[in-house]
Each structure stands twice: as structure tokens, then as C-alpha cells.
Amino acid sequence: MMEHTLISKPDFDTQTLEVSLGPQHPSTHGVFRMNVVLDGETIVKLKPVMGYLHRNHEKLAENMSYLGSMPYTDRLDYICSMTNNFAYALAVEKLAGIEVPERAQYIRIIMAELTRLVNHTLLIGFLLNDLGAFFTPVLYAFREREKILDLFEEVAGSRMMCNYFRFGGVKADLTPDFLPRVKELIQNYPRFLDEFEALLSENEILMARTQKVGVLPKELAVSASITGPMLRASGVPYDIRKVDHYSLYDRFKFRVPIGEHGDVYDRYYIRVLEMRESIKILDQAVKEIPSGDVISKVGAGFAKAPRNFKPKAGEAYGRIEAPKGELGFFVVSDGTNKPYRYHVRAPSFINLTILEDMCLGHKVPDAIIILGSIDIVLGEVDR
Amino acid sequence: MFGIGVLKGMAVTFKNFVESYYKKERLTTIEYPEKRLAEKERFRNFPFLIFDEKPEDPRCVACDICAKECPPQCITIVRAQDAQGKPLKKPATFDIDYSICMNCGVCEEVCPFDAIFMDHEFELAEYGRFEDLNYTIDRLLKPKEHFMKIRPTDATRIEAELKKKENAKKAAAEKAAAAAKAKAEAAKTQASQVPDTKPETKPNEPAQPADPPAEAK
Numbered sequence: 221m222m223e224h225t226l227i228s229k230p231d232f233d234t235q236t237l238e239v240s241l242g243p244q245h246p247s248t249h250g251v252f253r254m255n256v257v258l259d260g261e262t263i264v265k266l267k268p269v270m271g272y273l274h275r276n277h278e279k280l281a282e283n284m285s286y287l288g289s290m291p292y293t294d295r296l297d298y299i300c301s302m303t304n305n306f307a308y309a310l311a312v313e314k315l316a317g318i319e320v321p322e323r324a325q326y327i328r329i330i331m332a333e334l335t336r337l338v339n340h341t342l343l344i345g346f347l348l349n350d351l352g353a354f355f356t357p358v359l360y361a362f363r364e365r366e367k368i369l370d371l372f373e374e375v376a377g378s379r380m381m382c383n384y385f386r387f388g389g390v391k392a393d394l395t396p397d398f399l400p401r402v403k404e405l406i407q408n409y410p411r412f413l414d415e416f417e418a419l420l421s422e423n424e425i426l427m428a429r430t431q432k433v434g435v436l437p438k439e440l441a442v443s444a445s446i447t448g449p450m451l452r453a454s455g456v457p458y459d460i461r462k463v464d465h466y467s468l469y470d471r472f473k474f475r476v477p478i479g480e481h482g483d484v485y486d487r488y489y490i491r492v493l494e495m496r497e498s499i500k501i502l503d504q505a506v507k508e509i510p511s512g513d514v515i516s517k518v519g520a521g522f523a524k525a526p527r528n529f530k531p532k533a534g535e536a537y538g539r540i541e542a543p544k545g546e547l548g549f550f551v552v553s554d555g556t557n558k559p560y561r562y563h564v565r566a567p568s569f570i571n572l573t574i575l576e577d578m579c580l581g582h583k584v585p586d587a588i589i590i591l592g593s594i595d596i597v598l599g600e601v602d603r
Numbered sequence: 604m605f606g607i608g609v610l611k612g613m614a615v616t617f618k619n620f621v622e623s624y625y626k627k628e629r630l631t632t633i634e635y636p637e638k639r640l641a642e643k644e645r646f647r648n649f650p651f652l653i654f655d656e657k658p659e660d661p662r663c664v665a666c667d668i669c670a671k672e673c674p675p676q677c678i679t680i681v682r683a684q685d686a687q688g689k690p691l692k693k694p695a696t697f698d699i700d701y702s703i704c705m706n707c708g709v710c711e712e713v714c715p716f717d718a719i720f721m722d723h724e725f726e727l728a729e730y731g732r733f734e735d736l737n738y739t740i741d742r743l744l745k746p747k748e749h750f751m752k753i754r755p756t757d758a759t760r761i762e763a764e765l766k767k768k769e770n771a772k773k774a775a776a777e778k779a780a781a782a783a784k785a786k787a788e789a790a791k792t793q794a795s796q797v798p799d800t801k802p803e804t805k806p807n808e809p810a811q812p813a814d815p816p817a818e819a820k
């Protein structure tokens with residue numbers, strides 16, 4: 221890591237230049253500002269400034285019934301609303317001691333893995349946009365993502381703001397042609413990934429721009445609480461689906477891909493590999509899904525009268541492996557119908573804290589792709 | 604050799620470009636206002652209120668549950684009153700502010716009277732910012748045939764449930780009325796104590812239209 225001094229010592233006087241990248245910078249994925257100090261083109265200091273999209277999510281949730289914040293969780297990370305629902309439902313179920321029927325668990329896993337496909341596909345598209353490969357990869361990604369969003373609309377009624385999970389299950393059963401369409405998707409998606417990889421993985425320009433850029437060493441990643449694909453790209457095999465055994469994930473056979481160098485290229489490639497594993501999980505889930513209830517009898521009662529849902533006093537932390545990392549909801553109940561305390565552990569917020577360490581010594585365009593490879597969504601960072 | 608990867612990538616783009624002219628899975632866009640996709644049955648955008656026969660008699664009883672549960676608090680309900688100031692079981696005002704509504708569907712889920720449902724309407728842009736986006740009751744009310752048209756599966760299930768409930772209620776009312784009648788008769792002919800005809804109730808037959816079941820309570 222560099223000190224905050226000039227890197228080269230020329231024989232004439234130079235000064236550092238402070239530049240504010242954002243909040244309206246097109247490549248920052250939302251309203252996010254980086255205050256960078258530049259020496260020539262080299263970054264010597266970087267300060268992330270966030271909070272432009274702060275919407276008071278946690279305080280709002282403390283002032284409404286437990287069900288009332290479910291639609292708001294969709295709006296945290298608006299690309300993966302299903303997994304946000306999942307983590308929140310998990311936390312409240314833990315708090316209230318609600319059991320989830322098996323079919324509902326399978327539906328949840330199918331939705332979570334489809335969301336992972338959506339997120340990673342889109343991330344790669346946008347990463348390439350940041351690299352300057354304008355809109356060809358991102359539109360291919362959008363084309364495939366649409367197919368999954370159509371599936372979400374089919375079951376949940378909305379493409380992005382799904383609001384589909386309920387405490388004790390899911391809102392409604394799958395429609396009759398949902399599973400056949402997922403099966404079709406499972407068949408076609410690997411072909412799309414192959415094509416995507418033919419386009420990108422061996423592309424020399426991509427390799428030149430991303431390899432050895434933004435290296436995140438293992439130890440630093442662990443000590444900075446980085447989670448998700450970022451951590452695994454640095455070579456730490458940590459996946460909450462494997463270590464926490466939440467829902468029914470220990471019934472499924474899948475591997476956790478890990479990277480070697482922890483650079484931007486590894487972070488790109490690990491997402492491709494994770495998508496392939498997700499397809500494996502989907503394949504098993506679609507084959508094994510049992511029939512039965514989709515919401516537990518206890519949970520179903522609350523849907524009609526959320527105001528009467530009063531978990532006993534206590535606290536619970538529910539976490540899942542969201543596409544971006546560990547997404548956790550911490551809920552404290554004081555026995556009333558509103559949570560006493562409600563906190564979101566947002567993966568992209570915590571992953572963002574390491575930005576400066578990865579960017580120092582690189583050039584401005586590298587900082588843009590490093591930011592892109594972290595995979596942030598400002599709705600979740602600022603909440 | 605340097606450059607092979609780039610060429611391979613270009614081959615992919617070229618293939619996509621050519622195939623997008625004739626292959627259906629490569630050409631997924633449609634020209635929206637002229638062509639439209641089929642609507643999904645569960646698609647939800649904005650709620651509407653349902654009425655059975657006349658728009659003056661909405662199913663909504665102004666219980667205020669949906670207004671309390673609506674997460675962004677965009678529903679305003681005022682109960683109707685009769686001439687004496689007694690509250691009636693219907694709304695005088697029922698406003699939903701579309702500029703606040705986040706289309707979550709919670710109102711539909713919590714309504715105990717199946718009176719509010721999510722609509723498929725999505726082209727709701729307006730020129731005005733305030734009044735035009737505030738949906739008053741006359742713009743919200745839609746007949747139950749509309750519900751049946753846009754969401755046949757849900758509508759059939761819900762209507763069947765309602766019918767069952769209504770029938771059960773009617774049967775109960777009839778039973779209560781018959782029991783009261785029998786009691787009165789028994790009191791009248793107490794000396795002879797022969798309750799010769801026990802009035803029968805058929806649970807599944809709808810009562811006479813003159814019979815107001817709701818007033819049994």
C-alpha cells in the first residue's frame with residue numbers, strides 16, 4: 221500500500237489533484253461518489269462517499285408491522301429482490317419459531333438460485349460496460365435476464381419488486397407451467413454462458429485490463445469482513461450455503477468455486493462458475509420438488525392480520541448467501557407487533573469499504589472497473 | 604497467439620447480429636405500443652375496488668384495515684354516515700394516491716372482505732401531479748366481471764368461497780329465525796306442549812330475497 225505522498229519525484233514541482241467522481245458519474249452504478257486524490261493519473265487516495273440514496277429503511281421498518289417491511293426489502297438490492305425477501309423471512313421465522321413446509325423451501329431455493337443467475341449475468345454485463353465494451357455484452361445479459369424476470373412475474377406478479385416470500389412459506393403456489401419453463405431455462409442457460417464466455421473469457425483486451433488489477437489479498441479480505449464472490453475470488457472457500465446449512469441447501473450437491481489471484485478477472489470468472497453451479501442446484505431442485513403446502517398453517521394466519529403477528533420478545537439474526545455476499549437481517553422483538561430494532565447487514569456496503577485499498581496505485585479507469593467488480597447496488601449500500 | 608480471443612468474440616457478435624434477423628430466440632423485443640405481450644394473470648399494478656351489482660354498493664365496508672396496513676400509507680378512508688350521523692358500512696371517501704402506492708399488493712392480502720384487488724392496468728401516466736394521480740372512489744370502483752376477466756383463476760376461487768360463506772350465513776340466519784319462531788310458538792301453546800311442526804332448514808338453499816341475513820347479528 222502506498223503512502224499519501226507523490227509516487228515519482230520529478231525535478232520540477234507537481235501537485236496532487238483532488239477529483240470528485242460522482243455522484244452523477246455514469247459508471248458508478250447509482251448515486252455514489254469517490255473523492256480521489258490523483259498524482260498525474262495515479263490514485264494516491266480514495267474516499268468513498270455514500271448516503272445519497274438513504275431512505276430510512278431501518279427506521280421505517282421499526283414503525284410498521286413485520287409484514288409491512290417485506291415489500292421494502294425488495295427495494296434494498298433491487299436486482300435481487302427474491303433473496304432479500306428470503307433473508308428477512310428467515311430472520312423473522314427464527315424469531316417467531318415458524319416452520320416452513322418442504323415445498324416452500326424448494327420454491328425458495330429455486331427463486332434464490334434464479335436470482336443469482338440474474339445478478340451475476342447482469343453484473344458481468346455492466347462490468348464490461350465499465351471496461352468500455354459498450355452495450356454488446358450488457359444487452360446479451362439483459363436478453364437472458366428478461367427470461368428469468370418473466371418467470372418471476374408469472375409466480376409473484378411483479379418482475380423486480382417480487383414481494384413473494386411470507387413468514388412460513390411463500391405467497392402463492394407455482395403456476396402450472398412454471399416448472400416446465402424453468403426446465404427449459406436450465407437447458408438453454410449453459411449454452412448462453414458458453415457463448416458469453418467465448419465472447420469474453422479469452423478476450424485479450426479483457427485480460428489485459430483486468431488481470432493483476434485491484435488485487436485483494438486473502439488476509440485483507442478476511443479481516444475486512446468481505447463476503448460472497450469477492451471473498452471467494454481471493455481464495456477463501458466460504459459460502460454460507462455450505463457453512464450455515466440454512467433452508468435445505470445441504471440436500472443439494474454443488475461446489476464452491478474459488479479464485480486464485482483475487483484480481484478483477486478472478487472476480488469476473490468466479491461469477492461465471494457460480495452460475496454454472498446454480499444451474500446444477502436448480503436442476504436438482506426442479507427434479508425433487510415435492511408437493512404439499514406452500515405456507516405453514518401458522519404463517520398463513522398472519523397474512524390476513526399482520527397486526528396480530530407478535531413474536532415473543534427476543535432477537536434473531538437470519539443470514540443467507542445472497543448473490544453479493546452475506547445478507548443478514550437482525551430483528552429484535554419486544555413482544556409487540558413492530559420490531560423493536562431492525563438492522564440490515566448489506567453485503568455491498570461492507571464490500572465497498574475495501575475499495576481504497578484495492579485502488580491505490582492504479583489509474584482512474586482501473587478504479588472504475590474495480591468498483592464494478594465489487595458489485596454494488598446503491599439501494600442496498602445506502603438503504 | 605495474441606488476438607485470437609478478440610476474433611472469437613467478434614465471431615460471437617457477428618453470429619448474434621445475423622441471427623437476430625431470422626431466429627426468434629435472438630430477437631426478443633417487440634414494438635410496444637403496437638404490439639403487446641399477453642398479460643400474466645398474477646401481474647399486479649394498482650388496486651381497484653370491487654362492486655357486485657351497483658357501484659353505489661361497493662363490497663368495501665370501510666373497516667380501515669387496508670389503510671392501516673398499507674406500508675407507505677397511501678389509502679385514505681372516511682366512513683359514510685346516514686342522516687342521523689350513524690356510521691354506515693361503506694366508504695364515503697376512498698382515495699389511493701398513485702404517486703405513493705408501490706404496487707405491493709398488501710392491501711389485497713389483508714382485506715378480510717375481498718373488496719380490494721390488484722388490477723392489470725399499467726398505463727397510468729397523467730399530466731397533473733396531484734389531483735390526477737389521486738384515485739378517488741369513482742375511479743377505483745370496477746365491477747366484479749372485470750375481476751373475473753383479468754384474473755379468472757383467483758376470481759373463481761374467491762367467488763366460490765364467498766358464495767359458500769354467504770350460504771352458510773343465510774342458513775344460520777334461517778335457522779336462528781326458525782328457532783325463534785319455534786320458541787315463540789312453544790310459548791304460545793305451552794299448555795298443550797305439542798310443538799307439532801319443527802321448521803326445517805336446508806343449509807344449501809338460498810333464502811328468499813326478502814330475507815335480510817345480514818341483520819341477524
Ligand code: SF4
Binds near residue numbers: 713715
Ligand atoms: S378495502 Fe377491505 S380492508 Fe380496506 S376498508 Fe374496505 S373492506 Fe376494509
Ligand code: SF4
Binds near residue numbers: 650678707708711
Ligand atoms: S398496493 Fe401496497 S402501496 Fe398500494 S395501496 Fe395497496 S398496500 Fe398500499
